[in-house]
Amino acid sequence: MSLRLATFNVENLMNRFDFSGFRNQLNQDRTLALFDIKTEAEYRVLEQARAIAHSDDTRQLTALAIAATRADIICMQEVDNVEALKAFEYGYLFKMVGQGYRQKYTTAGNDSRGIDVALMMRDETAHGQPIEFVRMTSHAHVTFEQFGLHTPELAALGQEPHERIFRRDCLEIDLKIGGAPLTLYLVHFKSMGSPRNGLDGRAATMPVRIAEAQAVRRIIEERFGKDHAADKHWAICGDMNDYRQRTLIDGDAHTGYRFDVVDESQSCLNVLLAGGFCENVVERRPELDRWTLYHTRGPQERHLCQLDYILLSKGLAAQNASSVPDIIRSGQPFRTPFPPGQEVDRFPRAGWDRPKASDHCPVAVTFDII
Template sequence: MSLRLATFNVENLMRRFDFSGFRNQLNQDRTLSLFEIRNEAEYKQLEQARAIAHTDDTRQLTALAIAETRADFVCLQEVDNLEALNAFEYGYLFKMVGQGYRYKYVSTGNDSRGIDVAVMMREETAHGQPIEFVRMTSHAHVTYEEFGLHTPELAALGNEAYERIFRRDCLEIDLRVGGAPLTIYAVHFKSMGGPRDGVPGREATMPIRVAEATAVRRIIENRFGRDHAAGKRWMICGDLNDYRQRVVIGGDAYSGHRFDVVNETRSCLDVLLADGFCENVVERRPEIDRWTLYHTRGPQERHLCQLDYILLSPAMARRNEAAVPDIVRGGQPWRTVFPPGQEVERYPRAGWDRPKASDHCPVAVTLDIA
């Protein structure tokens, strides 16, 4: 009895227009910056037209990427609300997969932009086993003080002890698949952001992600017991916005690219993977072929890295020791530099930089649940 599961950061599946770029150029789309705009009313009209024209191609590509996962259950990040998810599923994904993900759940978390964690699921697996939704528990309310996780590093970043740990949520979903219990923790950790006072964004925001990872581990241990969690059926899925390795890209298209694997000295993943608490099954793939995101700030700063994870409990990992996840990269834009042998056929209408399915790639795996 198997379940096909995927995680995907769909990048701003929004139902709202963002007009903040009129006053804050950092939020202004580069297309509008090419034009002289006389007033805010004109800016709003142009932004609406730009967003609508851009979104149709983007969401067709997003739907193609989800369809390629062939997943029975999908964890999503950066979803505006349930209405946005329903509109996307009905208007785009339905055209790819037909009557599929009838059940959808969205957590209203803590993100200041309103991008939330969501899940959607089929009524049954591809092999006909029923998927029963049992309950959903949000942990968006948990504070640093409540879990005893407030540190001087967090205080230096302006995080008070009474503030909430999760930048979005740790959404706990209990299922029964063919009668067998399964718990999924859907997460989306704090983004790295840009440099701050000369400190790289990843390093500056690391204490927040470490606290989030520690809180997820605490939630699981509280649920199943510290001495019993290893033997239970659970997994952590989502965008952790951190990596333990990068594939650094050098050279260029004319002289040839170089791809060098670089190990990081610190990552929030260390908290979750320490002592065999869980396994990152994407690490069953070759080191150079684990990436789910292409990062670039220009030709001098380019790398591939894994930000999207399916972490299995020890019991789930043992039962699925031969399972190797798939990474769906057909929705990547043409600017993404692929290592030799990894090239894929891009989806129709994918652009040089945009439109694209997302800046992230979906990760999917088939797991034996029985």
């Protein structure tokens, strides 16, 4: 029986307003920065109007991207709560796919902004096999000390042994697909952030993501047994905020873009992929065609990279050696430079920078569960 599984960071699917930008300019939307706003009351009114106007186009594009995955199950990141998910599914996605993702699951994690991992799934696969929810287990409470993962590098970042490992959660969801067991691990690792202590944001926050990856692997090994875990039916899905390769971009639209693939010596992904524990099936695509995000801080710092992953257990990957994932890029804004041959028709109303479906692209793969 086959299942189509997807993951997508939907970028701030919120059902509340963020007024912190009045006191913290780093959180202020650039539109409001154009205006001289005298009072917090005035700011709140304008922020509500801006957010509502901006959200409608954005969520239409988000829904189009999800519909394009044709997924039976979609793992999501940056979801405010289940009520936000229900409102989005009913108000936007339903208009495109009809009665589809009736089952929705999430739980409050550790993120300071309240953005969590979540899951939506159909009652049955496209081939008519029932999808049954069995149980859901949060691991948001696990500390560095509990798992013996506290290191001097973490201490240097101000992380204490008693603090929680996961920036959001590692949400473990047990399912049955046509009666066959499948376990999903939904994650959203620590973001890279800004440069600090003489290091770029990625290097400075790497110890946290490595600890998160180590914790995920330990949870799986303890669940299935260290000697047998790789052969069981499970997948790790989510935004890991890290990459093993990136494609550096040079040039411009007038002179032409140049793309150069660079391997990274260190990545938290290596913890999970070591020893063939699982496989990043996106690496079955050509090197230039694995990216799920365009990063830029201006013309001097631009690259494409994979931040969004479906890692299949060694057993599942071996059983589906010919399965190649799809990456849905039609929701990207027009500022994103595409390598030659990868250009797509953008969804209606996609803008130069925004609106867009998300800053990330959904990843989807079809595989058999034997």
